Amino acid sequence: MSKQWAQSGTGEFKRQVSSFRETISATHPIYKPAKGRYWLYVSLACPWAHRTIITRALKGLTSVIGVSVVHWHLDEKGWRFLPADSISGKDTTDHFSFSGGIKGSELDVSHPSGDIPSDSKRLNIDANVEPNCGFNRLREFYLKSNPDYSARFTVPVLWDLETKTIVNNESADIIRILNSGVFDEFVEDKEYLANKRELVPKQLEAEIDDFNTWVYDGINNGVYKAGFSENQAVYEREVTNVFNNLDKVEAILKKKHSDLESKHGKGNEKAILSEYFTVGNQLTEADVRFYTTIVRFDPVYVQHFKCNFNTIRDGYPFIHLWLRNLYWNYDAFKLTTNFDHIKLHYTRSHPRINPLGLTPLGPKPDIMNL
Structure with a gap:
């Protein structure tokens, strides 16, 4: 969802079309199913990325496909990961675990560049240092995949650790890939194996x-x-x-x-x-x-x-x-x-919409009890 909005001459919103649309299958010449080969890069704020990590969990793939989370703040350079010098010796990378949710820690994220808003120091930030390539920005995955890429740098990204390229950045495709069953042989989740939840019967x-x-x-x-x-x-x-x-x-x-x-x-x-x-x-x-x-x-x-x-x-x-x-x-x-x-x-x-950056406290609660 990295700056996906675009305005036409009539003031209408136009969404960017995704650029990477490969799939994963046993018959694909390059992208074949394997445990630990593929990685999701997501924002917890973005509804399109959120689809993919819900599907990953529902399909029992938390021990098969890794996930990393970008910082919630999106600036003019796009999504970013936590800088390595913000960790204070703590490992906050959520490699595969899901049982306790997406892991987060109280992080000291103040550092000389001022790249992260100062008040975020008090927040429980569920974001990661990027663990695979050492990248600071999501855009680096796009440029690694295609040095001539010139569109916006959006989440989610499904990354291939073997070929070091983006497989797919379209959430609708990614959730179909995750649901397709191509990773079932690697699933260790007993509850999933017992139920074999099919999201598109x-x-x-x-x-x-x-x-x-x-x-x-x-x-x-x-x-x-x-x-x-x-x-x-x-x-x-x-x-x-x-x-x-x-x-x-x-x-x-x-x-x-x-x-x-x-x-x-x-x-x-x-x-x-x-x-x-x-x-x-x-x-x-x-x-x-x-x-x-x-x-x-x-x-x-x-x-x-x-x-x-x-x-x-x-x-x-x-x-x-x-x-x-x-x-x-x-x-x-x-x-x-x-x-x-x-x-x-x-x-x-979104400073054009909310120039002062004030965040409303309500509604309370965020979601009501059942």
Whole structure:
């Protein structure tokens, strides 16, 4: 999500098209599945990157594919990693572990360059020194892969440690790669092996693709089209479209909840929630992709992107229940959601929208209990 916004002559937001679109398979001439060969570089603030680490966890791949986290602050040079001299002798690299969430420490990040905002010293920063190439900036991976690369330096990045190049930087592709089963032979997670969670089951694939298409345009990317618009008429059109599409999802989930009440009984909330998902009666990719926008909606998009017709918690009871079910009942969602990174990134990295860089304290709590 590194400075992905671009404005047309009409003040409309245009998203950059991803440049690296390779896949990983046993038949690929270069990128074959292997344990420890591939690495994800992500921002905990970015909804597109967030998709990939949720999928990585759901598919039992935390011991197969490494992950490193950039600092939440995005400046004119793009995403950066923690400098090596900020560690004070502590190893904060999250190589493979996930059981306790993405590891973080109280870090002393003040240093002579002043490259990181001074007040971040007091924050619990879940970011890493880059462990593989010693790079300071995400852009170095792009230029290593293609010295002539001239577009923006976005997360997520799926990196091949063997060829030292970017395999893919499109989140929709990456989560399909992770879900494809090509890494199953290396999985040690007993819970995953017992359940073999399939996020894009064949019988639901067409419905998932359809849901993803209109949700992406109207909600995932819709909040950006509203928030980065530089024309009042464009903003009004886009923010209205966001809420029209939220209304559509709310109606889907309301009917789903009613059907599940008829099936399990109104008082059997545990059974209802076990099948309460956007597509079908199981957790799928559609839920992963929708979640990363909705979990950011009340803390960021309502105020920062002016998507303030309503909040999720006050205006969309069935989406709100769906959100809390994922967050509180599935560690892959809860332990990869960092509200500090989310709120600080948006409010401190977009000076055209928020020139003073003030970060609102609300809403409280960041997410309500189930």
